[in-house]
Amino acid sequence: MSKTILLAKRPAGLPKLSDFEFVNEVVPELVEGEILLQTKYVSVDPYLRGRMNDVKSYIPPFELGKPISSGAIAQVIASKNEAIKEGDFLSGILPWKEKLVSNGEGLLKVDEAKAPLSAYLGILGMTGLTAYLGLTTIGKPKKGETLVVSGAAGAVGSVVGQIGKILGMRVVGVAGTDEKVSLLKNELGFDEGINYKTTENMTEALKRTCPDGIDVYFDNVGGSISEAVLFCINKFARIVCCGAISVYNNTELPKSISVQTFLVRNSALMQGFIVFDYADKYPEAIQQLSQWLAEGKLTYTETVREGFEKIPQAFLDLFDGKNKGKMVVKIY
């Protein structure tokens, strides 16, 4: 038997534990070409919230009463597929199940000797790729420019800021606790950090920490932080819209200051970034990230929860900012 987590209800606003349902299911017998996987690590990510709504987006919504799926690392515990060996570790988008049968399609072998398994969900997985490709393709960073990152202590933000430093930028991170701000400055090499929860006037704080204005804004949060940034952008600024965690749970469409006049006044650009659009650049990005990681230029932070049944709570905790860096759940 294997536990599975289904989407029981489409969340209204902030998701609740009761939106999820645990069921036990029989694991089918393997047929030729199939493998049996045991899930080792599950990634929980803010973007999953969007898939819980019944709205057309870049990936189809989850179906009610069906398993939720996300990035995961699993180990092959039995194989009737010649190409895949028992004991191998695979990464891919997998349903939230303890054990599952697969034909191996869409799964990539990962090497535990080169990096810890969970890193393939973070720095060498979707988060690292999002940080690197979002910053380089839309942000087009230049040495000496100023980069502001919101959600800076989060999975993507913490990597974006470090890449900004590697590329010679001034980097200012915005996060929601003093502890996170201290992590940014003392462990991740950010030049400045702003705790938005204790800052009365974000625009003033940004002006103070970005004396030369903001050239690139990597936006993970949307909302009022992103509004404040608009008042500080430089001519030809680039805003990477990577996510908007501050509004994912809104039941009404959020309003904010109209961006048009700021964009016109500064010949500035805002562009939505979805890592899946840049699949042709994954190899180059992973190569670069692995190299920086090996050289010790890049570190990563993760928050690890343990136990299959902790997956829903770990997901909910993202919206309370309870994670530092990548949030993963260790299953076995």
Added chain:
Amino acid sequence: MSKTILLAKRPAGLPKLSDFEFVNEVVPELVEGEILLQTKYVSVDPYLRGRMNDVKSYIPPFELGKPISSGAIAQVIASKNEAIKEGDFLSGILPWKEKLVSNGEGLLKVDEAKAPLSAYLGILGMTGLTAYLGLTTIGKPKKGETLVVSGAAGAVGSVVGQIGKILGMRVVGVAGTDEKVSLLKNELGFDEGINYKTTENMTEALKRTCPDGIDVYFDNVGGSISEAVLFCINKFARIVCCGAISVYNNTELPKSISVQTFLVRNSALMQGFIVFDYADKYPEAIQQLSQWLAEGKLTYTETVREGFEKIPQAFLDLFDGKNKGKMVVKIY
């Protein structure tokens, strides 16, 4: 003596005639290298409203008590400059004066034989350049795609739509009277027109007229029309933020639906466009526009007011949508 128009007060909200002051001034004697100009045509444009505020922008604000300036065509009526002949017509940014002395710097000779003088303020001037370069550099139009233009019967919008048609796009224009909508469809070759003032649900109207969604939105107006567009954009849509006449007179910062989630969901781009950033492309653009004009593929519409003292009212009328196409004031 020459009449001059000064900025008497910085407008609060909608500009009023009392924000302008007429004075008479003595025209100085020419010294070596100078020319005496008589203004023939003055261009009034929505963007001048921004320069009347005391706000940092892409061009410095007008000074209180000093003449306002805008695009103009003037004739040389006396010359002590060897390079410039009496009788020549010059175009450039000139102060609102009947007569003025200049050294000719920054002024371009225009040829009355090739196109009517006023065309050099419109289709072959800043408006034509804005339409062509905004659409091609940010909009990156592709044959078969759908283009929506707001302020479609305005100086820039009417040219954008026609260029869209030349490039093989489906073109839908949004304007504020039935007469304008009819102009778009019957004279300028737009596929569809929407009168936003008589349309209750803009999103529905856009969905109906753009059955394949919106790939490029050329935004001259901002505000609620631009909000409605967000619900209809396709994956990889490009939004050219060229102006926001609907909010230029707001005394408070306008609020609208947050664009972030729409941009992320569709990997879409919004970019502010200022023609002055693309000066290196002017020759190519003028060449192309002149050719289309000569081939009869491009027509232009203008609203001509007469008399120097009509300049302020012509400017105010822009915000009531009283112009069709380019608004110019003929002086002599």
